[in-house]
Amino acid sequence: MQTPIHLQTRIRLQDYEAIVGKSSLDELKMLAQKFEGKIIQIVNSTYIGGGVAEILEHMVPLLNQLGVDARWDVINGNEEFFEVTKKFHNALHGSSEKISAKDLALFSDITQQNLDQMKFYGDIMFIHDPQPVGLITKKKEVGKKWLWRCHIDVSAPNQKIWSFLRKFVVQYDGAVFSAPNFTRELPIRQFLVSPSIDPLSDKNKELDPSTIADVLTKYGLVSDKPMIVQISRFDRLKDPLGVIETFKMVRKNIDCQLVLAGGTATDDPESAEVYSEVMKQAEGNPDIHVLLIPAESDIEINALQRAATIIIQKSLKEGFGLTISEALWKSKPVVASAVGGIPLQVKNQLTGLLCYSVEGAAYDLRQLLTNPEFAGWLGRNGREHVKQNFLITGHLKNYMLLFLALDYQSDVVNL
């Protein structure tokens, strides 16, 4: 499959200069020169939906503008295949999923179909997440450098599924994880690269007050009442029911409203089921707003985050949790579970508050709602933290360094 037309976006590299500075862009340009004549082939499972597609959608055009020949392909798969890979996803997170021999066979069949249909033209093959992990089988035939980018926490996986996937993973030249605690012991090199947000995307750019007001009106939200917002797909691992429970504890003493907003992804067939459970739990409470927002509603997500008094992310498991960086970029105080990549973004008491339970989350929310100065200080720190560590320009830099690192073994490389 070819790089989709929607990637010919209006994103321009020079627009980031005002945010990260000229010297940072100069460094990117110098790094990009090292890839002259090389093709980076990026492969994942979907062009739309979820954090990975969202990052690639912005990253690929920017790499191209830097002069790096990066191309993005997706594997083909039917609904059954994505149901199986969703099970894989949950199992790698440690959930007890029933994965049958039939499921594994289906995964192998679809992988084989993609091996037969896909063109492997990259000098560096950059494979994202478990769905296309089996493409590594082609390495024996085409050679080149292969990197596996794992966006999920595989530190405590279902052993059956990890054993199945591990035999693919160990064939790569290197694996890339988002946090040190996401990793498994592997006989290959393991790198750490945090994902990122794009400060100029519709989801993160500055909005004028009238746009925010329009979105609030559209969803029947009032601006004169503190608003607690969780933005995430309707997924059990995001614990939307736990968020409602937390909110009900806070609401006993403080007048506020809760917004649970999210969408679904093409590779997540379970979302609709979770959504209906959440609706049932919220039924009859006028202060709880459950919003099913389509994937392309980035401005609305942005507006909801900007309108929020506090952003909560009470996930039970996380890949990295990019919604945290999105919230911090908007200088919002954040209460989030200490899972996955969240502790990398939320340094407790410095850039937000970490929680470990419903009760802890409720306590933190009350602290922030009643101490707006402290909340503001956390928000300002959070924005600086994201600027330094989790913006797309830094991500581009890390990926280019990663591609270069495959050619070197020493700790100090003179370019």
Add this chain to the structure above:
Amino acid sequence: MASWLNNSWLWLTENWLQVAIPLVIFLATYVIGLWVRRVAFRAFNRWVGDKWEGSQYVVQTTRTPFIYWFLILGAFIAVEASVLGSTGKELAGKILASLFIFSLTWVVLSLSVKILRFYMRKISHLQNSEVLILNIVRVAIAVVGALILLDIWGAPTTPIILLLAAAILVAALAFRDLFANLYSGFQLAQGEQIKVGDFIKLESGESGYVTDVTWRNTRIRMLDGNLLLVPNIRLVQSTVINYGRPLKKASKPFRFYSRLYLKELTGLKASNLSELANVLREVPDAVIYYHTHHFLEEHHYLTPEPANDFALWVGDEIGDEVLEEKLASIDTFDYPTISALRSRIEGVVTDYISKKPDERVAREGREFYFIKSISFIMPTTYVANDLREFVEMLRQVSLDSLSYHIFEARLRLKKRTNDFAIWVEECVGDQDLADRIANLNPYDYTLDGMRSMMIQLIEKRVK
């Protein structure tokens, strides 16, 4: 023929006074003209003196025509005093007025061309457009002169004037920026405020050396080697700091490098203090460097900055605040090499647990993961030849570049102090400034704070 001569002589003898008076008036006006020119030019020279270089052109160009104008004036008064009829006087007046306008047009045209040429030659590249500009001026003045002449002879000039006015208005609108920049170029040249070779800094922050002043733009070679074209009007209307000529060149230029790093897992982790001490002895230098420095970059905005990763982990996960304090108080600046720093950290942990065994274990997933940084060192486009250039570049380079020259070069690459101090000492020859920079403890400041401190020190010196 003889009778005509006789009649004329007879008329002259009878009316000699009517001829003599205009003739006397004409000659008197000429003499007055000579005297007025002498007085006026002396006064003009005294008034202008050396204040304006263009005064010589005024004198040269108007000296002779000045007398012509008095002759024309004398002729006009003489005609008016003569016995000519009204029709003759009117005709003579028009002829004389035409001669005056013709002469005046020539003088204005000649003077304008000389003065323009004089100023344009002060602005390089404007010379390329000299012919075009002078021709425009010549045509403009000639057209005005012609219009006045037509008016004197009663020709209808209003439609022509309206047409010309419209054309000029359109041209002025179309080329308003051009004219504004051109005029600003003249102002810059006349005041000699900015010259080729000067180091200037614009209000918007850009700085560099002036390489050229053209009729529209001033060209500035910026510190990263790029060329900046600034419209002349911007230079005239905004605040520009002109530092003048470059300072004394360093014996060797300073090239700023940048260090980018990638994190790689070592596969080693510790879940309690004993494991921490054991692994500390084995890990490569790159691991020690990473865990004692990455916070300085990743959290450079926080004051005070968090201490090294070992102290943070011992405090957050093991919950031992005493050991946390001991580790946090290790001053990295005191250790000239990574191995010395490693020995100190490992020594503090070993010593502590030998006196107070601690079996507390970190939560699952919150163990201490040993990470190493792979440094990629690459040259930037910033190359400083003197302290002025150096300080301006210091403002602009990235935090990665600062980190490389301040931390990495000193400790990991085993240099005795930071790169900046070494260059100031060895290549600029300023021992005192070098010592002051070397004595700044980078672990006491944020990176931006360190940058500010060095800029202040160097600014004082270059002033």
